Amino acid sequence: MAPATSSRKPLMAGNWKMNNTHLEAIKLVQQLGFTLKEPDYEAVEVVVLPPFTALRSVQSSVEMDKLGLRYGAQDVSPHASGAYTGEISGAMLAALGCSYVVVGHSERRQYHNEDDALVNAKVKAAFANQVTPIVCVGEGLEVRKAGEHVAYTLAQVDGALEKIPAEQARSVVIAYEPVWAIGTGEVATPQDAQEVCGAIRGRLAELYDGDVADQVRVLYGGSVKSGNVAKLMKERDVDGALVGGASLDAGEFVKICRYRDLPA
Numbered sequence: 434m435a436p437a438t439s440s441r442k443p444l445m446a447g448n449w450k451m452n453n454t455h456l457e458a459i460k461l462v463q464q465l466g467f468t469l470k471e472p473d474y475e476a477v478e479v480v481v482l483p484p485f486t487a488l489r490s491v492q493s494s495v496e497m498d499k500l501g502l503r504y505g506a507q508d509v510s511p512h513a514s515g516a517y518t519g520e521i522s523g524a525m526l527a528a529l530g531c532s533y534v535v536v537g538h539s540e541r542r543q544y545h546n547e548d549d550a551l552v553n554a555k556v557k558a559a560f561a562n563q564v565t566p567i568v569c570v571g572e573g574l575e576v577r578k579a580g581e582h583v584a585y586t587l588a589q590v591d592g593a594l595e596k597i598p599a600e601q602a603r604s605v606v607i608a609y610e611p612v613w614a615i616g617t618g619e620v621a622t623p624q625d626a627q628e629v630c631g632a633i634r635g636r637l638a639e640l641y642d643g644d645v646a647d648q649v650r651v652l653y654g655g656s657v658k659s660g661n662v663a664k665l666m667k668e669r670d671v672d673g674a675l676v677g678g679a680s681l682d683a684g685e686f687v688k689i690c691r692y693r694d695l696p697a
């Protein structure tokens with residue numbers, strides 16, 4: 434278990450999903466970038482995850498205006514290059530300055546039949562290009578009702594990290610996103626989030642020697658808003674949030690990044 438004095442920097446990541454053209458993306462990034470200041474970035478790492486088509490514009494905005502935001506993509510191909518129509522490689526993301534890529538989001542597992550083996554291959558593709566994967570895990574409602582949410586989620590962690598060496602695993606980000614909480618307004622209780630995030634860290638301690646479990650940031654995702662983030666962030670194994678809908682509104686996402694100012 435991680436000591437309470439861990440050095441993990443909180444991470445607030447906005448998963449825009451299939452929203453915002455590249456023009457809308459520039460506007461949102463500028464609103465965020467000009468509102469957030471040095472003290473914000475000292476306290477939390479702020480990341481936006483636009484659609485592929487907006488990455489180049491986001492890169493230009495961030496570089497031109499010297500914004501402190503980081504950005505990344507929502508998916509990556511397991512393949513390095515070649516005849517894979519419609520896919521985007523890790524090298525392409527790296528060339529656009531992406532720091533992160535989401536891997537294994539439940540929407541991709543559900544609508545694109547992504548299994549643990551594919552998620553694992555994508556984690557490898559990300560690391561091969563020095564892009565940090567944000568690995569999404571989490572159970573659906575049926576699994577939760579059956580009381581099997583911890584075992585189910587840990588099996589996804591095992592699958593995603595298969596044959597990933599400790600030097601890489603220590604920088605991975607894991608997002609616990611219970612499917613029943615995504616886009617439903619039904620946020621997990623802080624206790625529910627802590628139960629699974631703590632179990633994930635426990636599993637990392639079993640899988641890896643040294644400080645891996647203490648270094649890895651475990652995020653919670655699923656209906657995070659300014660009204661619930663402060664309570665979630667009080668939990669010892671919740672190191673940040675993967676925010677969907679609420680990250681599309683600059684004012685709301687800034688409030689989430691400044692959760693320390695909100696009543697818990």
Ligand SMILES: O=C(CO)COP(=O)(O)O
Nearest residue numbers: 448615616655656677678
């Ligand atoms: O899936 C999510 C982030 O990846 C969560 O989405 P919502 O915040 O819209 O529930």
